Amino acid sequence: MTNELFRRLTTVYLGEAIRYPKLRAVTLAQWALESGRGGSVLARDHYNFGGLKWRKEMTPYATKVKYAAHDGEDFYCKFATLENFIAGYWAFLNRTPYSGWEANVATPEKFIRFIGPTYAPRPDYADAVLALVPEAEALLADVEKAEVAAVKPAVVPASLGAIVIDPGHGGTSDVSGSSANNAISASNVKEKKLTLDFALILRDELLRQAAARNETVQVVLTRTTDVNVTGKARAAMAFDHKAKLFLCIHFNGAKTATIRGAETFYRAKENDNINLEADMEFAGAVQKALFTALKTLDPGAKDRGVKPDNQGNPNLPGFGVLNDISLGNDRRQTPCRAAYIEAEFITNPSVDKLLISGPNAVQNRTAAMAAVAGACLTQMRNIP
Ligand SMILES: [Zn+2]
Structure with missing residues (x-):
């Protein structure tokens, strides 16, 4: 079950023209994993569904917020709106540690296996994200249907x-x-x-x-x-x-x-x-x-x-x-x-x-x- 906030994120994501639309479901799945389907404090209070730490390149998209995660206190990104988070996530990948990611977008799996090891240290990270892709696809379809009906x-x-x-x-x-x-x-x-x-x-x-x-x-x-x-x-x-x-x-x-x-x-x-x-x-x-x-x-x-x-x-x-x-x-x-x-x-x-x-x-x-x-x-x- 996803919460209202994660559904709102999905609504907004459906309307965003992203460069690689076929990566929409896998990135939504990643955000579901990172944010506990929108239930995390970072998601709820700061619209940070990706667990994104503060980096100076994020200045156009986010402000800096101190937050104590499981790996200790650090500065994270605070996004003013869900649109800003979405734009900020893609900008985050355009930083040096992810160099070359755009050569790895042929499939959602290739993409997440490329960025995964940099994004999170756990060895099963990409598999954990991929396991949530069907749920993300179903959510995208469900929200789209609800928006049309509305x-x-x-x-x-x-x-x-x-x-x-x-x-x-x-x-x-x-x-x-x-x-x-x-x-x-x-x-x-x-x-x-x-x-x-x-x-x-x-x-x-x-x-x-x-x-x-x-x-x-x-x-x-x-x-x-x-x-x-x-x-x-x-x-x-x-x-x-x-x-x-x-x-x-x-x-x-x-x-x-x-x-x-x-x-x-x-x-x-x-x-x-x-x-x-x-x-x-x-x-x-x-x-x-x-x-x-x-x-x-x-x-x-x-x-x-x-x-x-x-x-x-x-x-x-x-x-x-x-x-x-x-x-x-x-x-x-x-x-x-x-x-x-x-x-x-x-x-x-x-x-x-x-x-x-x-x-x-x-x-x-x-x-x-x-x-x-x-x-x-x-x-x-x-x-x-
Ligand atoms: Zn106005």
């Missing part, structure tokens, strides 16, 4: 209905209504990577909290891979899934490093919001849950409040992704409620430590998303 209308409608979560940005080029990336964190992590990670955690929290009350919820993500999607196509998913809620996840950046705080936007009245009160209620509930959770984790957290998407300037067009016509709300009896979170300023070093690079970053973002999930589910229970 974006289709549910055969059995969920008792609480559907929610669309929209991880902001993605990919490498700007598209209409969505730039590839905006903010970059103090520790050099891109906003688009964080939005996806937070969205995947939020999805798991929604499913878990609903299941705990014998409820079901359909959770749809506008993207689960590093691709960009137009603002209109993101919003259209709310209509396609008859969603009750549509929630965008973003992070702020500022030139002034001390600026911080959480804020949530709704469609302004002047931007032809056709369900203003409902949107404001949803945005308010999300903001309250998010800020309360952040404040519990860090007394320095700031509440920047709930705001219209024109920020009070009637001449500003607002966020296209919140446009009611794009959301299909002009064609529905009960319009979808939409809100847009700017969870924090990732350019602030304290925020970076809290949510990205610090030892408790993964637990902290999980706590924040658990609170947001709770607020969303309460909304969904109260919408017919």
Whole structure:
């Protein structure tokens, strides 16, 4: 059995274009072995599924964390997101000790027998990894099937209905209504990577909290891979899934490093919001849950409040992704409620430590998303 975290890693890995796709299963098997199928402290707290020790070449991908493994205390890699781990793993192999590995990629077995003796001292290492390949292949197939099913209308409608979560940005080029990336964190992590990670955690929290009350919820993500999607196509998913809620996840950046705080936007009245009160209620509930959770984790957290998407300037067009016509709300009896979170300023070093690079970053973002999930589910229970 694999845990939620290892399934999330598998979801993200399926979407990554790696140079040798036929090595996907064997490397996933290796990570399953190294991380105890996602159960290790290094995996859980630092997204380090490979037991990768810190090396200076890992600077673009990871930060340094002290950890006491079975072979004593040492510095290991801490990855801010699952995408960063995947990129970091392949970069790790491009270091001198593994020279020549790309001449040994004809088969998964050849690959693991080449890198194995350098990666781990145990003589049966490659065999142990190879023994897990069928399990990794089955997991990849199962997760792929689940992701395809998640974006289709549910055969059995969920008792609480559907929610669309929209991880902001993605990919490498700007598209209409969505730039590839905006903010970059103090520790050099891109906003688009964080939005996806937070969205995947939020999805798991929604499913878990609903299941705990014998409820079901359909959770749809506008993207689960590093691709960009137009603002209109993101919003259209709310209509396609008859969603009750549509929630965008973003992070702020500022030139002034001390600026911080959480804020949530709704469609302004002047931007032809056709369900203003409902949107404001949803945005308010999300903001309250998010800020309360952040404040519990860090007394320095700031509440920047709930705001219209024109920020009070009637001449500003607002966020296209919140446009009611794009959301299909002009064609529905009960319009979808939409809100847009700017969870924090990732350019602030304290925020970076809290949510990205610090030892408790993964637990902290999980706590924040658990609170947001709770607020969303309460909304969904109260919408017919
Ligand atoms: Zn953004």
